[in-house]
Amino acid sequence: DSGVTQTPKHLITATGQRVTLRCSPRSGDLSVYWYQQSLDQGLQFLIQYYNGEERAKGNILERFSAQQFPDLHSELNLSSLELGDSALYFCASSGGSAGVFKASGTDEQFFGPGTRLTVL
Amino acid sequence: AQKITQTQPGMFVQEKEAVTLDCTYDTSDPSYGLFWYKQPSSGEMIFLIYQGSYDQQNATEGRYSLNFQKARKSANLVISASQLGDSAMYFCAMREGPNAGNNRKLIWGLGTSLAVNP
Numbered sequence: 001d002s003g004v005t006q007t008p009k010h011l012i013t014a015t016g017q018r019v020t021l022r023c024s025p026r027s028g029d030l031s032v033y034w035y036q037q038s039l040d041q042g043l044q045f046l047i048q049y050y051n052g053e054e055r056a057k058g059n060i061l062e063r064f065s066a067q068q069f070p071d072l073h074s075e076l077n078l079s080s081l082e083l084g085d086s087a088l089y090f091c092a093s094s095g096g097s098a099g100v101f102k103a104s105g106t107d108e109q110f111f112g113p114g115t116r117l118t119v120l
Numbered sequence: 121a122q123k124i125t126q127t128q129p130g131m132f133v134q135e136k137e138a139v140t141l142d143c144t145y146d147t148s149d150p151s152y153g154l155f156w157y158k159q160p161s162s163g164e165m166i167f168l169i170y171q172g173s174y175d176q177q178n179a180t181e182g183r184y185s186l187n188f189q190k191a192r193k194s195a196n197l198v199i200s201a202s203q204l205g206d207s208a209m210y211f212c213a214m215r216e217g218p219n220a221g222n223n224r225k226l227i228w229g230l231g232t233s234l235a236v237n238p
Binding site (some may be wrong): 031035043044045055056058074090094107108111113 | 163229
């Protein structure tokens with residue numbers, strides 16, 4: 001158990017709909033990352049938040065948005081869903097408290113179990 | 121161009137033998153980090169090992185070791201004494217930029233599926 005939680009585990013919806021995926025990082029972690037894993041494109045970085053602020057943006061579509069709340073949990077909103085949005089969406093966290101990194105210099109990301117989204 | 125290349129879509133290994141999973145990377149940044157993650161059939165991503173670009177020694181974590189050849193831009197994962205539970209997808213990933221930087225996104229390879237035979 002990584003300590004990162006994601007809900008829901010599975011989500012089945014129809015094209016054109018809007019869904020919200022939720023992530024709670026490990027206790028003390030300030031950074032949250034969202035990734036999309038699809039069969040044809042592998043793992044793609046979507047967006048990173050650090051202590052409530054957006055820090056890095058990847059291949060995130062305009063139909064997608066995210067935010068990180070004061071309690072550090074994060075939500076990924078996907079709207080106007082298309083068949084191609086079907087994928088496994090991962091949330092990861094890192095950073096420890098007050099930005100203190102491990103002595104080894106590693107700042108590995110701890111992944112949640114993922115949300116499997118199926119768009120029909 | 122692919123930044124992380126894993127050339128072996130699938131690998132087989134006999135239980136208790138060692139196996140090497142290949143990873144080559146492409147970056148012009150002198151400071152970067154390389155990660156290996158394991159994804160079993162249950163879907164979760166499990167961190168295995170990390171190598172920093174300035175690390176003098178190859179990283180080791182239990183049965184996992186990283187054969188880091190900087191000039192060749194390769195970071196192969198070596199699993200010693202394979203176990204049935206090692207059967208999974210293995211992903212190589214890279215963080216460009218220093219560890220203390222703000223941009224900490226990981227760039228991923230397409231993975232290698234490892235099957236351990238009894």
